[in-house]
Each structure stands twice: as structure tokens, then as C-alpha cells.
Amino acid sequence: MRRTVLTLASFATLLAATFSAPAHAANDRYCLQGRSWGYPGNCQFVSYRQCLAAASGTSSYCGINPYYAFALQRYSY
Template identity: 65%
Template structure:
């Protein structure tokens, strides 16, 4: 019985993290780096506009909201 409790705890944590990871991934792609060198919608790996602007600094790129967040979600 002593070995079952740690295994159950690990299994519970793994299932929780598996469901939590898509939420974190979705939060990380709210802004897209756009420009001549990027396809549409661009490099959408930025969680904040400040992060995107820092990456665009000194280049011929600009930042925009990811189209997945700009359009209302359909059900």
C-alpha cells in the first residue's frame, strides 16, 4: 500500500499537467511578429505585446494580434 500512494500521486499530477499544458500554449501565442520575412499570420509565439515589440526592434517587422484571438470564437 505504501508504494501505491506515490504512484497515484504521480499519475494524478501527470493527468493534471496534460490538461494544463494546452492552456499555457494558448496563452503564449496572443501576438504575432509580422513582416516581409514571415508568412501569415507570422511568428505567433509571444504572450505580450512588449515581448513581440522587443523581437521586432531593429527589424522591418511589426506586431499584431493573433487572428485566433481577434475573431470571436464560434461554437
Template identity: 50%
Template sequence: MRATVLFAVLAFVLAFGVAGLASVSPASARDYRWCVQGRGVGYPGDCMYQTRAQCLASASGRNVTCGINPRAAYGQQRRGYRDRY
């Protein structure tokens, strides 16, 4: 009896965990303007900082720098230069 209850609880927890992981996707990650970039974090890096000060505080004491997120930088370019002609 005890083994059956334990198995049922374990199956429930496992199913709940798998369902929770299935809902996580890379598209849900936030891309803010500032990224911690360098060895160990790659490029574009860890882009979860709204301000440069936040990025610098996270980079402090590590061998990394702060840079502008390329997705945010290129997303701010004006579009429609063909419309001017």
C-alpha cells in the same frame, strides 16, 4: 567488429531521431495573442508572444511589426447571437 558496433549505434540514433520528429506536429505550436508580422515571416506571422512588449522586443531592429493573432482575435468573438431570438 568495430564497423558492426558503429552501424548499430548509427541505426539506433537514426531511429530515435525519426521517432522524435514524428511526434512534432503543427497543432502543437502555440498560438499566442501577438504575432511578429512582415517580410520574411508572412501572415499571420510568428505568433509566440503573450504580450505586446515581448513582440516589440523581438521585432526591434527588424523590418517587421507586431499585430494581433487573427486566430486569437476571432476566437474571442461572442458566439450564439442566434440564441437571442
């Protein structure tokens, strides 16, 4: 009985992870990047100025979101 419940719970978790909506962060253009953020970083910024304001006073910088950059390249011939 315990194994069945555990299997069903694992399957439900797998389905939820597979069919859930993608994170909104992948849709925004600019990422706050740096040593503490990793790569691609904190990608929640719509404008470059917004990202610069968040990076102000830290050792972070702003870059274009790679998901956005590569999506643009895919359609340009």
C-alpha cells in the same frame, strides 16, 4: 510486402497528424509579422512588449494573432 509496410507507415503518419496536439503558437496573443514572416507570422508572444522587443531593429511589426482575435469575436453577441 513493401506496399503493405508503406501503406501502414502512411496511415500511422496520417493518424499522428490528425490526433496530435495543436501547435502552441496558435494560443499566444501576438504575432511578429512582416515580409520575412508571412501571415499570420511568428505567433509565440504572450505580451505585446515581448513581440516589440523581438521586432526591434527589423522591418517587422506586431499584430494580434488572428486565431485569438476571431475566438473572441465568436462569443461576443
